[in-house]
């Protein structure tokens with residue numbers, strides 16, 4: 089690693105620690121003594137997302153995040169929760185070494201994640217993403233949620249009020 093200050097080609101690592109998916113290295117130039125930090129990032133395979141009209145584009149975390157914003161508006165879901173959800177989706181593909189996916193697959197993963205976070209956000213996202221064609225499909229989603237709630241009986245059900 090070349091020193092960014094004097095260009096000397098030899099620097100030594102004085103401290104190294106992993107921080108989530110990045111490894112942080114503190115380096116010192118053996119010539120001028122200046123210190124700087126480098127990050128080693130694990131390269132993820134490029135993931136292509138096929139859309140319903142069979143066009144495709146690279147997976148875009150920011151875009152996915154933005155797509156979720158309406159669903160979580162005024163809901164008790166934090167930015168950290170959303171980041172974790174989006175990271176988790178990206179990591180799932182990376183761990184599988186998967187290079188192609190569909191908007192449907194991503195949408196289903198988002199729904200799985202939202203279901204655990206907030207039921208109102210879940211229904212909002214589902215209504216847009218599943219593009220409810222009729223009342224029946226809407227009722228189906230709601231009854232699936234109620235069935236889930238029954239399964240986790242014992243815990244007091246969180247009240248979902250949306251105003």
Ligand SMILES: [Zn+2]
Pocket residue numbers: 091092093094095096117118119120121122
């Ligand atoms: Zn230097």
